[in-house]
Amino acid sequence: MSWSKATWQTISPIYHQIIEMPFITELMDGNLPLEKFQFYISQDSAYLENFGRALALIAARAYDTENTLAFLQFAENAIIVENALHESYFKEFGVSEKSIIQPACHHYIHYLKSTAALENLEVAMAAVLPCFWIYKEVGDYIYKNQKSGSNPYQAWIDTYAGEEFGEAVKKAIAICDDHAAKTSPIVRAKMTEAFVTASHLEYDFWDAGYRLRSWQTN
Ligand SMILES: Cc1ncc(CO)c(N)n1
Numbered sequence: 588m589s590w591s592k593a594t595w596q597t598i599s600p601i602y603h604q605i606i607e608m609p610f611i612t613e614l615m616d617g618n619l620p621l622e623k624f625q626f627y628i629s630q631d632s633a634y635l636e637n638f639g640r641a642l643a644l645i646a647a648r649a650y651d652t653e654n655t656l657a658f659l660q661f662a663e664n665a666i667i668v669e670n671a672l673h674e675s676y677f678k679e680f681g682v683s684e685k686s687i688i689q690p691a692c693h694h695y696i697h698y699l700k701s702t703a704a705l706e707n708l709e710v711a712m713a714a715v716l717p718c719f720w721i722y723k724e725v726g727d728y729i730y731k732n733q734k735s736g737s738n739p740y741q742a743w744i745d746t747y748a749g750e751e752f753g754e755a756v757k758k759a760i761a762i763c764d765d766h767a768a769k770t771s772p773i774v775r776a777k778m779t780e781a782f783v784t785a786s787h788l789e790y791d792f793w794d795a796g797y798r799l800r801s802w803q804t805n
């Protein structure tokens with residue numbers, strides 16, 4: 588079995604918990620309170636900017652130009668999505684300025700950046716993979732299970748259920764499988780551990796959005 592298939596099986600309970608989260612079910616039904624979406628989208632803007640930096644760092648560390656190019660493209664797209672969030676969703680949902688990075692987002696960003704900087708390249712690639720893969724699965728799940736009628740969050744749903752994003756996800760999975768096949772069992776196990784950790788952080792990011800979880804002092 589490929590590394591990616593085995594690892595997805597490992598995080599399958601986390602994925603199933605994610606699609607049952609109130610943030611996701613309410614986003615799907617279009618009745619997620621605006622305040623929670625605003626919190627999420629402003630945190631996600633900071634997330635994508637820094638995710639882009641982590642991807643660019645992985646691009647710089649890649650073993651060959653083909654993989655450098657792939658990760659540069661991922662980095663560029665993450666930043667393009669971030670700009671799209673700014674220009675359309677921010678206006679549409681009345682999110683005005685860049686807000687302080689709150690705990691869940693802070694945790695995730697710095698986990699990705701320190702892993703991209705300090706761990707084996709293969710482990711860094713595995714750490715960023717849930718950002719691609721879980722969003723693709725969640726996007727498809729919401730798209731397929733949506734009720735008919737208008738949803739204020741449709742633009743968000745369409746971004747992640749779209750074909751262009753799907754192609755990037757397939758490519759990122761293939762790159763991880765290729766690296767997993769060529770590395771040692773010790774590094775492969777660390778790749779799995781990084782994938783599991785990032786999957787927990789994906790859950791936590793949505794949970795923080797639903798609870799509006801912020802620093803307790805101001
Ligand atoms: C927290 C998070 N993970 C992954 C993605 C996918 O781009 C995103 N936008 N935000």
Ligand SMILES: Cc1ncsc1CCO
Nearest residue numbers: 661664665668718719755
């Ligand atoms: C994972 C990811 N999320 C938003 S853009 C991007 C890279 C896709 O090319």
